[in-house]
Amino acid sequence: MQSSSTLQPLTRVRLSVDCMGGDHGPSVTLPACRQFLDTHPQAELRLVGLPAALAPAAQWPRCTLVEASEVVAMDDPVEVALRRKRDSSMRVAISQLKAAADGHIAADACVSAGNTGALMAVSRYVLKTFDGIDRPAIAALLPNARGGFTKVLDLGANVDCTAEHLLQFAVLGSALVSALDGVEEPAVGLLNIGEEQIKGNEVIKRAGELLRAAHAAGRLNFHGNVEGNDIFKGTTELVVCDGFVGNVLLKTSEGLASMMGQFIRQEFERNALTRLAALVALPVLRQFKSRVDHRRYSGGALLGLRGLVFKAHGASDAYAFERAMARAYDAARNRLLDRVHDRVRDTLAAAPATSAAVDAPPQAA
Amino acid sequence: MQSSSTLQPLTRVRLSVDCMGGDHGPSVTLPACRQFLDTHPQAELRLVGLPAALAPAAQWPRCTLVEASEVVAMDDPVEVALRRKRDSSMRVAISQLKAAADGHIAADACVSAGNTGALMAVSRYVLKTFDGIDRPAIAALLPNARGGFTKVLDLGANVDCTAEHLLQFAVLGSALVSALDGVEEPAVGLLNIGEEQIKGNEVIKRAGELLRAAHAAGRLNFHGNVEGNDIFKGTTELVVCDGFVGNVLLKTSEGLASMMGQFIRQEFERNALTRLAALVALPVLRQFKSRVDHRRYSGGALLGLRGLVFKAHGASDAYAFERAMARAYDAARNRLLDRVHDRVRDTLAAAPATSAAVDAPPQAA
Structure with missing residues (x-):
C-alpha cells in the first residue's frame, strides 16, 4: 500500500x-x-x-x-x-x-x-x-475560535479506557483529520487537567508516555497535554480522552451553548425597546447562530x-x-479507511515494542 | 449540636x-x-x-x-x-x-x-x-437556565476518586447548597453518561449504590444520574463528579463561553452596518454579558x-x-461549617454500615 x-x-x-x-x-x-x-x-x-x-x-x-x-x-x-x-x-x-x-x-x-x-x-x-x-471509538467535530473544527474522541463508546486505548484514539483521530482537513500530521492533544507531564491520573500519565514514545518514533505529532478550554481555542487539531470524559464534555458543551442562546433570546425579549433592538440586530444574530449551529457538526465518525x-x-x-x-x-x-489502515499498521504495530521498552524488565538473552 | x-x-x-x-x-x-x-x-x-x-x-x-x-x-x-x-x-x-x-x-x-x-x-x-x-474537595457555582446556580464538585482536587469519595462530595455539597440557598435537602445528581442505573464505569455504578442507600436512609436527596447538559439546565441543585471530570467540564465551559463571546463580537464588528446594529443592541448585549460574567461566580469553596x-x-x-x-x-x-459537621456526622458515620450491607459477605453469628 x-x-x-x-x-x-x-x-x-x-x-x-x-x-x-x-x-x-x-x-x-x-x-x-x-x-x-x-x-x-x-x-x-x-x-x-x-x-x-x-x-x-x-x-x-x-x-x-x-x-x-x-x-x-x-x-x-x-x-x-x-x-x-x-x-x-x-x-x-x-x-x-x-x-x-x-x-x-x-x-x-x-x-x-x-x-x-x-x-x-x-x-x-x-x-x-x-x-x-481493541474497540471502535466515536469522533466528533467541535467548532473552535480559529474558525475550524477540533476533532475529539472518544465521545462515549469506551467508558473505561487504558493508556493503550488513548494511543489508539490518537492514531485513529490523526487519520480522520488528515482525510477531512488535508493536514497530514495533525497536532494531538491529550486531555488533562494541566499542561505539566506530572498532572492527571495514572492512566493519563501512562498514555502521555506512550504518546511521547510514538512522537519520538515519528509516528504521531504529539503536542502534549491540553485542557478543556483548548478544545474551543483550537490549540491542537485533535484531542483524545476517554469516552466517559468525552461524553460529559460534549453534553456539557451542548447544555451551555443552549443556555447561552436562551439567555440572549430572553434579553432581547425583555421589553418593547429590546425587541426593537432585536429587529436591528437580527441579521447579525442569525449569522452568529449559524456559526454555533450544532447541526453543522452533529454526529460523528465510528473509527x-x-x-x-x-x-x-x-x-x-x-x-x-x-x-x-x-x-x-x-x-x-x-480515503479515510486506507489512512486508518496505514496508520494503525505503522504506529500500533510498533506499539508493543514501545510499550515493552517502557515497561518490561530486561529479558534473558 | x-x-x-x-x-x-x-x-x-x-x-x-x-x-x-x-x-x-x-x-x-x-x-x-x-x-x-x-x-x-x-x-x-x-x-x-x-x-x-x-x-x-x-x-x-x-x-x-x-x-x-x-x-x-x-x-x-x-x-x-x-x-x-x-x-x-x-x-x-x-x-x-x-x-x-x-x-x-x-x-x-x-x-x-x-x-x-x-x-x-x-x-x-x-x-x-x-x-x-478523606480529602477536601473544591465546589463551584455554574449558572443555570433556571436563573440560579448549580453547585458542582469536585473540580480538580481529587483526580482519582472512589465511590466513597463521591458520596462524601454529595454530603459536603448538600451542606453548601443549604447554607448558600437555604434549600435544606437539595437534589443531588451523579454525573454520568446516561440516566439509566446501568450506565457508567464501575466507580460510578458503585457510587450510585451508595447514594441510593443514603437516600433510602433519609440522609440525602439523591435524584439519580444526570448528564453534562443537566448542569446548565439546573436539573439538580448539586452535581457530583470526580475531580478529573469536574476540572475538564469547568475548563471546557470556560472555553466555550469565551469562544461564543468572541463570535458575537466578531459578527457585530463585521462591517459598518453590523457596528450600527451593535450600538442599538449594546444595552441588551451588556445585560447578557453580565448574566454570563464568570466573575460573578468565580472561584470556589474548599469543603x-x-x-x-x-x-x-x-x-x-x-x-x-x-x-x-x-x-x-x-x-x-x-453556618456552613456546622452544617458540614452535622451532615458528615449523620451521613458518613452511617456509611461504613451501609457499605457493609451492600458489600460484605454474611458474618458468622
Missing part, C-alpha cells in the same frame, strides 16, 4: 444510507438524500429501508434502492438490534461496506441516525476492527472498523443529516 | 483575607475589601499581608491588620508553600480559622486568590479534614476541612474578589 500522503482521492464515492434510522426516519433522511445528490454530482447512493418508505426515491438519479424488512427502534436494546433484527435497515446499510463473494464492496461509507449503542455493536459485529484496535460508518444525531433534521452525509462523502473520497 | 435546619445565622461574621494572593495581590484585594466593607456593614475583616502592602488600610473601619513576612507565589510548588514559607500571608490567613490557646478562633472564613494547589495543601495541613472525609476556606480565581479583578468574599460571608453567616 502506498503512503497515506500520496493516496489519490476516489473519483467515485458510494454511500449507503440507513433511511429508517433516527427520530424521524424517511421524512428526514429522504429530503436530505435529495439535497445531497444535488450538491454532490459525483456521488452514488444506496438507500436502505422498507420498500414502501423508499418508494418516493424510485426514480431518483444515481440511487439504488436496497430493501430491508426490519427497523431498529431508537430505544431497542443492543441485543435486539444485534440478534433479533438481522434484516434491519441499519444492518443491511452497514453490510454494504463488507466485501461480497466477488471481493467487491457495494458502498464506501455508511450513514445512519440510528441509536448509537446499536450502531456501534452492529458495525463492530459486521465489519470487525482493524488488528491493533477503528474495517469500514467507514458515520453517525448522524438521532434528532437530526434534513440539514443536519445532509451535513453528516457530506462529511462521510469527504472522508470516503479522501 | 442542634439540627442544621434550626441553626441560627451568625450575627457577627469575621473574614480573614490573604491580601497578597492572586495574580494582582493588594492592588486587587484591597479595593475589593473596601467595597465589601461598604456593602456588608456587619462584617469584620482581618487583612493579612506584608506590612507595607497593608498600610493603605490602616485606618479602615472594622479591619484588623495581621502581619505576614512571606508571600506564596502563583507558581510556587506545593512543597515550598507548605515547608519553606511558614509565615506566608496564605498560611497566616488560614491559621485565623484555627482555635487559639484560649479556644477561640479569630475568623469565621478565609478568602484567598492564591495558587490552588498550595491553598489546598496548606489548608489541609493547618485545619485538617473532618472525620469521615471537608475544619474551617471555611474560599478560593477566588487567581486572575480575579476587584469585582470578582469581592464576590468571592461575599460568598464566604454568606456561607459563614449561614
Whole structure:
C-alpha cells in the first residue's frame, strides 16, 4: 500500500444510507438524500429501508434502492438490534461496506441516525476492527475560535479506557483529520487537567508516555497535554480522552451553548425597546447562530472498523443529516479507511515494542 | 449540636483575607475589601499581608491588620508553600480559622486568590479534614437556565476518586447548597453518561449504590444520574463528579463561553452596518454579558476541612474578589461549617454500615 500522503482521492464515492434510522426516519433522511445528490454530482447512493418508505426515491438519479424488512427502534436494546433484527435497515446499510463473494464492496461509507449503542455493536459485529484496535471509538467535530473544527474522541463508546486505548484514539483521530482537513500530521492533544507531564491520573500519565514514545518514533505529532478550554481555542487539531470524559464534555458543551442562546433570546425579549433592538440586530444574530449551529457538526465518525460508518444525531433534521452525509462523502473520497489502515499498521504495530521498552524488565538473552 | 435546619445565622461574621494572593495581590484585594466593607456593614475583616502592602488600610473601619513576612507565589510548588514559607500571608490567613490557646478562633472564613494547589495543601495541613472525609474537595457555582446556580464538585482536587469519595462530595455539597440557598435537602445528581442505573464505569455504578442507600436512609436527596447538559439546565441543585471530570467540564465551559463571546463580537464588528446594529443592541448585549460574567461566580469553596476556606480565581479583578468574599460571608453567616459537621456526622458515620450491607459477605453469628 502506498503512503497515506500520496493516496489519490476516489473519483467515485458510494454511500449507503440507513433511511429508517433516527427520530424521524424517511421524512428526514429522504429530503436530505435529495439535497445531497444535488450538491454532490459525483456521488452514488444506496438507500436502505422498507420498500414502501423508499418508494418516493424510485426514480431518483444515481440511487439504488436496497430493501430491508426490519427497523431498529431508537430505544431497542443492543441485543435486539444485534440478534433479533438481522434484516434491519441499519444492518443491511452497514453490510454494504463488507466485501461480497466477488471481493467487491457495494458502498464506501455508511450513514445512519440510528441509536448509537446499536450502531456501534452492529458495525463492530459486521465489519470487525482493524488488528491493533481493541474497540471502535466515536469522533466528533467541535467548532473552535480559529474558525475550524477540533476533532475529539472518544465521545462515549469506551467508558473505561487504558493508556493503550488513548494511543489508539490518537492514531485513529490523526487519520480522520488528515482525510477531512488535508493536514497530514495533525497536532494531538491529550486531555488533562494541566499542561505539566506530572498532572492527571495514572492512566493519563501512562498514555502521555506512550504518546511521547510514538512522537519520538515519528509516528504521531504529539503536542502534549491540553485542557478543556483548548478544545474551543483550537490549540491542537485533535484531542483524545476517554469516552466517559468525552461524553460529559460534549453534553456539557451542548447544555451551555443552549443556555447561552436562551439567555440572549430572553434579553432581547425583555421589553418593547429590546425587541426593537432585536429587529436591528437580527441579521447579525442569525449569522452568529449559524456559526454555533450544532447541526453543522452533529454526529460523528465510528473509527477503528474495517469500514467507514458515520453517525448522524438521532434528532437530526434534513440539514443536519445532509451535513453528516457530506462529511462521510469527504472522508470516503479522501480515503479515510486506507489512512486508518496505514496508520494503525505503522504506529500500533510498533506499539508493543514501545510499550515493552517502557515497561518490561530486561529479558534473558 | 442542634439540627442544621434550626441553626441560627451568625450575627457577627469575621473574614480573614490573604491580601497578597492572586495574580494582582493588594492592588486587587484591597479595593475589593473596601467595597465589601461598604456593602456588608456587619462584617469584620482581618487583612493579612506584608506590612507595607497593608498600610493603605490602616485606618479602615472594622479591619484588623495581621502581619505576614512571606508571600506564596502563583507558581510556587506545593512543597515550598507548605515547608519553606511558614509565615506566608496564605498560611497566616488560614491559621485565623484555627482555635487559639484560649479556644477561640479569630475568623469565621478565609478568602484567598492564591495558587490552588498550595491553598489546598496548606489548608489541609493547618485545619485538617473532618472525620469521615478523606480529602477536601473544591465546589463551584455554574449558572443555570433556571436563573440560579448549580453547585458542582469536585473540580480538580481529587483526580482519582472512589465511590466513597463521591458520596462524601454529595454530603459536603448538600451542606453548601443549604447554607448558600437555604434549600435544606437539595437534589443531588451523579454525573454520568446516561440516566439509566446501568450506565457508567464501575466507580460510578458503585457510587450510585451508595447514594441510593443514603437516600433510602433519609440522609440525602439523591435524584439519580444526570448528564453534562443537566448542569446548565439546573436539573439538580448539586452535581457530583470526580475531580478529573469536574476540572475538564469547568475548563471546557470556560472555553466555550469565551469562544461564543468572541463570535458575537466578531459578527457585530463585521462591517459598518453590523457596528450600527451593535450600538442599538449594546444595552441588551451588556445585560447578557453580565448574566454570563464568570466573575460573578468565580472561584470556589474548599469543603471537608475544619474551617471555611474560599478560593477566588487567581486572575480575579476587584469585582470578582469581592464576590468571592461575599460568598464566604454568606456561607459563614449561614453556618456552613456546622452544617458540614452535622451532615458528615449523620451521613458518613452511617456509611461504613451501609457499605457493609451492600458489600460484605454474611458474618458468622
